[in-house]
Amino acid sequence: MKRVKLQYFALLRDQRGAAEETIATDAQTAGELYQRLQAQHGFTLGPAHVRAALNGEFAPWDAPLREGDTVVFLPPVAGG
Amino acid sequence: MFRLTKEPLDPAALRQALLDPRAGACATFEGCVRDQNEGKKVLSLEYEAYGDLAQREGESILAEAREKFAILTVACVHRTGHLQLGESAVWVGAAAAHRDAAFAACRYVIDECKARAPIWKREHYAGGASAWLNGAVRGEHAAPAKEG
Numbered sequence: 001m002k003r004v005k006l007q008y009f010a011l012l013r014d015q016r017g018a019a020e021e022t023i024a025t026d027a028q029t030a031g032e033l034y035q036r037l038q039a040q041h042g043f044t045l046g047p048a049h050v051r052a053a054l055n056g057e058f059a060p061w062d063a064p065l066r067e068g069d070t071v072v073f074l075p076p077v078a079g080g
Numbered sequence: 081m082f083r084l085t086k087e088p089l090d091p092a093a094l095r096q097a098l099l100d101p102r103a104g105a106c107a108t109f110e111g112c113v114r115d116q117n118e119g120k121k122v123l124s125l126e127y128e129a130y131g132d133l134a135q136r137e138g139e140s141i142l143a144e145a146r147e148k149f150a151i152l153t154v155a156c157v158h159r160t161g162h163l164q165l166g167e168s169a170v171w172v173g174a175a176a177a178h179r180d181a182a183f184a185a186c187r188y189v190i191d192e193c194k195a196r197a198p199i200w201k202r203e204h205y206a207g208g209a210s211a212w213l214n215g216a217v218r219g220e221h222a223a224p225a226k227e228g
Contacts, residue, residue, distance in 0.1 A: 009130050010200035011212040049214070053198075056132045072130060078213040079127070079134075079158060079199030080111045080170050080190060 001026050002067040004033070011075045012050075015043050030054060031061030034073055049076055081155040082138030084129050084199075089157060089168040100152045103175035107182035109190050111170040113163045117213075123204050127160045127169060130198040134158070141192045149185040151176040156189050158199060169201075 001024045008016045016037075027033035030052035037043065052059045053072040065071070081097055091110060098106050113125045138156060145154045154174040163169055170193065174185035193199075204210045 007130070009198070010128055010202070011214070014212070045214075053130070053133055056136070058133070072133070074130065074198050075200060075212065076214040077196065077198055078194070078201050079129075079197045080194035 002065060002069075004065055004068070005070045006037075007070065007072045009072070009074065011045065012043060012073055016041050025065070027065060029061065029065060030059055030063045030071060030073075033065060033071065034061075037073070045075055050074060081157075082135060082142055083157045084131060084134055084138075084160055085157060086159070086161045089159060089171045091168070091171060094155065094157060094171050094173060097155045098153050098173045098175040100175050102177060103152050104177050105179035105182040106173065106175045107179065107186040108171065108173040109186050110168045110172075111190065112168050113165050115165050117203060120203070121206050122165075123206055124162060124164050125169065126162045126202040126204065126210075127158070128200050128202070129158070129160050133198045137197045138193065141189055141196065144192070145174070145185045145188050148188065149174075149176070149181040150178070151181050151185045154185050154189060156193060158193065158197070160199075 003022055003024050005022045007020045013019055025033055027036055034047055051074045052061060053074060054063055055070050116122055142154050152175045156172045158170045172186050172189045174182045176182040200212055202210050202212045
């Protein structure tokens with residue numbers, strides 16, 4: 001198990017009901033973690049509509065998770 | 081210069097960032113809060129950003145614009161927080177020797193920001209309902225050619 005810090009924005013923040021949390025997980029990759037969170041919290045956005053960021057940088061779904069990582073799952077952006 | 085701010089945008093002040101004696105053209109763009117979207121009456125817009133990554137992505141977009149177009153300066157400032165109708169949500173400005181590059185750079189930056197920067201908006205409707213908008217569409221910005 002490793003501990004990771006999650007930050008949530010926009011739709012995912014609303015659906016999680018929190019802006020951030022620290023969790024223990026044995027998910028190996030960002031993608032695996034999103035699948036679990038989606039199932040656990042009922043996130044309506046599938047992985048095709050979400051991007052991952054690790055420690056402030058965009059990251060692919062197969063990026064490995066490490067102890068102490070900050071993980072953000074980004075809903076489709078809509079600035080401007 | 082890319083910046084996120086909670087304060088109202090001041091185009092006259094921002095324009096100062098573009099002053100350059102070599103500039104023969106200055107193009108600016110402002111995106112503002114509109115009173116309807118897809119048939120719904122909108123009362124206000126709420127913007128939220130993932131600050132660290134938005135800053136980094138915004139700076140990358142400006143660097144790309146400097147690379148692609150023959151410009152002297154380019155800048156972008158994006159609001160966060162709760163904005164009322166008519167308020168400016170984003171300001172982009174580019175200065176160049178000639179107008180083609182200034183227009184093209186301005187267009188490139190706003191299109192890429194909308195498509196890539198981790199910024200979200202929630203529309204508030206009459207009656208108290210609200211919804212996060214999903215799925216920005218990248219605009220058909222001008223061909224990324226550097227004028228010779």
